[in-house]
Amino acid sequence: MSLIFDRRTLLVGATATLAGCDRLARNEGVREALFSAENFHKWAQRSLMTRDAMAREFRPDQISPIFRSNGTANPNTPEYRALWRTGFADWRLKITGLVDRPLSLSLAQLRSLPHREQITRHDCVEGWSAIGKWRGVPLALILDAARMNSRARYILFHCADFMGDGRPYYESIDLIDAFHPQTVLAFALNDRPLTVANGAPLRLRVERHLGYKHAKYLMEIKAVDSLSGIGEGKGGYWEDRAGYDWYAGI
Amino acid sequence: MAGPSPHVAPPTPIVLRHRWPVRLWHWLNAILLYVLFTSGLGIFNAHPRLYWGQYGANFDHAWLELERFGGWITLPGHYDLAMSRHWHLAAAPLFAFALLAYMLWALMKGHIARDLAFRREDLAPRHILRDILDHARLRFPTGEAALRYNVLQKASYIAVIFVALPLLILTGLTMSPGMNAAWPWLVDLFGGRQSARSIHFIMAFALATFFLVHIVMVLLAGPINELRSMITGRYRLPRERP
Numbered sequence: 389m390s391l392i393f394d395r396r397t398l399l400v401g402a403t404a405t406l407a408g409c410d411r412l413a414r415n416e417g418v419r420e421a422l423f424s425a426e427n428f429h430k431w432a433q434r435s436l437m438t439r440d441a442m443a444r445e446f447r448p449d450q451i452s453p454i455f456r457s458n459g460t461a462n463p464n465t466p467e468y469r470a471l472w473r474t475g476f477a478d479w480r481l482k483i484t485g486l487v488d489r490p491l492s493l494s495l496a497q498l499r500s501l502p503h504r505e506q507i508t509r510h511d512c513v514e515g516w517s518a519i520g521k522w523r524g525v526p527l528a529l530i531l532d533a534a535r536m537n538s539r540a541r542y543i544l545f546h547c548a549d550f551m552g553d554g555r556p557y558y559e560s561i562d563l564i565d566a567f568h569p570q571t572v573l574a575f576a577l578n579d580r581p582l583t584v585a586n587g588a589p590l591r592l593r594v595e596r597h598l599g600y601k602h603a604k605y606l607m608e609i610k611a612v613d614s615l616s617g618i619g620e621g622k623g624g625y626w627e628d629r630a631g632y633d634w635y636a637g638i
Numbered sequence: 639m640a641g642p643s644p645h646v647a648p649p650t651p652i653v654l655r656h657r658w659p660v661r662l663w664h665w666l667n668a669i670l671l672y673v674l675f676t677s678g679l680g681i682f683n684a685h686p687r688l689y690w691g692q693y694g695a696n697f698d699h700a701w702l703e704l705e706r707f708g709g710w711i712t713l714p715g716h717y718d719l720a721m722s723r724h725w726h727l728a729a730a731p732l733f734a735f736a737l738l739a740y741m742l743w744a745l746m747k748g749h750i751a752r753d754l755a756f757r758r759e760d761l762a763p764r765h766i767l768r769d770i771l772d773h774a775r776l777r778f779p780t781g782e783a784a785l786r787y788n789v790l791q792k793a794s795y796i797a798v799i800f801v802a803l804p805l806l807i808l809t810g811l812t813m814s815p816g817m818n819a820a821w822p823w824l825v826d827l828f829g830g831r832q833s834a835r836s837i838h839f840i841m842a843f844a845l846a847t848f849f850l851v852h853i854v855m856v857l858l859a860g861p862i863n864e865l866r867s868m869i870t871g872r873y874r875l876p877r878e879r880p
Contacts, residue, residue, distance in 0.1 A: 403710045406676060410714045413721060425728035429814075432731075437820035444822055446692065454697040509693060509831065511815050513719065515685035516695040517831050596819045631720040637816025638727055 423631070430635040434564070443570055443595035446507040452518040455510070455577060457585035460557065463549035463605050471548075476589040481573070483530060485544070485610035486537035491530070495575065495589050501525045504572050512599040513632065522593050524574030528567045531611070540611035544618065545592055548605035551625060559603040559624040560615055560634075561594055570595040573606065598636040600626045647877065655785060655873035660749070663740045664868055670733040671845065673725055676713035678842055680722030683707055688839055692830035701836070734807045741799070753787060754796055760789045778859050780876040798848055802841050809838040 412418045462468075471479045476495050483491040507521045531543070543566040547557040565571055574593045575582055582588040587604025594601050601624070615621055620628035627634050656664075686707075687700040694700065709715040713725050744750045759765060769789045772778075779788065787795065811817045812825040812834040828834035856864045860876070867873035 402676075403715070405672070406710070406713050406715050409673070409676075409725070413714065413725070422724040422728045425724065425731070428731060429727060429816075433814070433816040433820060437816065441819040443815065443819050444825070450692055452693045452695065452698070454695070456695045456697065509815075511813075511831065512695075513684070513723075515681070515835060516687075517693045518695050519693045596815050598815060626720075630718075631724070633720075633723070633727075637819075638723075638814045 426633040426635050426638065429638045433637050439564055440569060441596070443508050446509065446519050448507065448521070450519055451507060451521060451578060455518045455520045455586065456516070457583075458512055458514075458599060460549040460551060460604065461585045463547075465548065465550065468548045468605070472584065472588070479589055481590060481606060482608040483534040483610075484608060485612050486540040487531075487611050488535035488537060489533070491534050493530075498525050498573065498575060498590065501529060504569070506570055506572070506593070506595070508570070508593070508595050510599055510602070513636070521578050522572060522574040523576035523579075524572035524590075524593060526569065527571045527573055527592075527609075528569075530573065530609070531566065534611075536611050539613050541613050542611075542615055542623070544608075544610040544612055544615075545603040545606055546608040546610065547603050548607050551629075553629070555619070555625065555629065557603065557605070557625045558619060559592070559601055560612075560618075561597075561601065565594050565597065568594075568596070596637055598638075600624070600632060601636045650781075650875040650877050652872050652874050653785065654871050655867045656871045657747075657749075658871065659740065659743050659747075661868055661871060663736060666736055667733070670729045670736070671849070673713060673729045674733060675842060675846060676711055677722045677725035677729070679707040680712040680714065680717070681719060681726060682839065683712060683717055683722075684719045688836045689832040690829070690836060691832050694832035702839075730807075730810060737799075737803050737807065754792055754799075756789070756792060760792065765789060776858055778876065781878040782875065784876045785873075794848060794851075798845065802845050802848070805837060806841045806845070809834040809841070813838070 413422065480492045480494055481498065483493070503523055503525050505521060505523045507519060509517050509519045511517050527543070540563070542560045542562055545559045545561075547559075549557050551557055561571075570593070572593045573590050574587075575590050577583070577586050582591060587602075587606075590606045591604040592602050592606060612618070615623045619625070622628045623634040624632070626632040682704075683706040686704040687694070687696070688702040689698055689700055706717070709717075712722065714721050744754075766789055772788075773790055778784065779786075808824060809828055811821070812828060812831060818825050818831070825831055825834060828837055863874050863876075
């Protein structure tokens with residue numbers, strides 16, 4: 389019995405089995421099957437919830453004492469530093485792509501538009517959560533103002549930061565999430581202008597998704613009909629680089 | 639020389655012990671829970687801290703803080719959060735729907751009422767005490783009695799099937815921001831997302847403990863007979879003690 393069950397044998401057995409799983413996961417068919425689970429989860433969740441099902445909103449006393457940042461804490465490019473030095477006075481958000489009226493909006497213009505406040509929980513894919521109060525302009529308002537074309541299927545977000553490897557950060561969502569009432573372009577967190585670590589001057593809040601979808605340092609929003617040909621075609625920086633799920637509601 | 643040797647007793651009968659849905663579910667679980675546990679540890683490694691309540695990040699009070707689990711027990715064998723999640727999220731729905739199917743089958747076919755539900759005599763304090771003592775002395779039931787689950791077995795199987803596994807599935811669902819919007823009551827039931835994450839972790843380790851005890855019991859009770867009964871369903875009754 390000790391032969392079957394000693395710790396060493398158990399370890400060797402576990403390692404061999406797991407190594408087998410690793411080898412399996414290099415097989416293209418197995419990989420595809422594993423990755424396609426995302427589609428099942430997306431289908432199941434979208435079947436269970438209405439289009440406008442709201443992410444939980446919290447009370448002010450439930451806000452996290454510190455809202456930690458993740459990913460890029462400062463884009464630190466010459467362009468970004470120049471924008472930051474003037475308090476983002478020269479920064480413009482461009483709305484382009486499949487729209488009839490491309491826009492270029494200043495921070496002051498965004499702040500003067502009707503806005504929404506929401507106290508929501510931010511869930512990082514890593515497992516931590518933080519609750520913060522966001523103020524921003526509903527994305528739907530901007531897309532309507534730009535007269536989005538009916539051929540548009542996805543909304544792309546181009547950012548000012550390059551994650552370590554020099555590739556520009558970008559993200560994308562579909563129209564169900566783009567027109568969701570809680571999807572806002574946030575310029576304030578906990579009643580103060582967004583800090584650089586949390587995405588100044590403007591970040592996406594796409595509640596009902598994990599943190600990596602909430603693109604920081606927004607520079608350009610683009611309506612497109614397909615994600616192919618953009619980056620590596622998987623819809624976002626982490627999706628391209630690390631194989632994260634594009635549908636991050638899971 | 640006529641007649642059997644006095645030292646060789648006639649073989650005891652072989653009976654059909656486990657029906658195919660039980661056997662299928664058992665081995666499916668063996669694979670899926672292995673994948674879920676090891677990929678779950680890979681996911682946990684991304685933030686090896688646990689909290690109670692609605693939120694929790696590095697600056698908040700963690701009730702548990704661990705080092706990362708080693709590559710020998712995580713899937714994949716190196717840190718890769720995306721791949722761990724792909725394994726976990728592919729196995730999880732199969733596991734959940736298999737439990738649901740098993741529960742429906744067991745309920746309809748009377749497996750729960752016949753084999754798992756406590757009987758009045760099971761719960762007599764003297765009976766429970768004797769069962770504990772029998773386990774402590776590693777005295778396993780023989781003859782026909784070996785076909786019935788004893789009270790500790792029933793209690794642990796009921797705890798696993800009706801408490802640990804459903805809790806794992808339900809707390810797992812609350813890890814998803816999409817599910818939180820669809821079923822907000824579920825995350826409330828567990829007192830917040832970080833509490834649910836803690837319960838998910840605790841249940842995973844409770845189940846791993848059950849797994850280890852389960853294996854030890856199989857080895858002690860006669861691994862070949864027990865394994866055969868879980869593969870083919872056929873089980874040789876243990877000889878009555880003289």
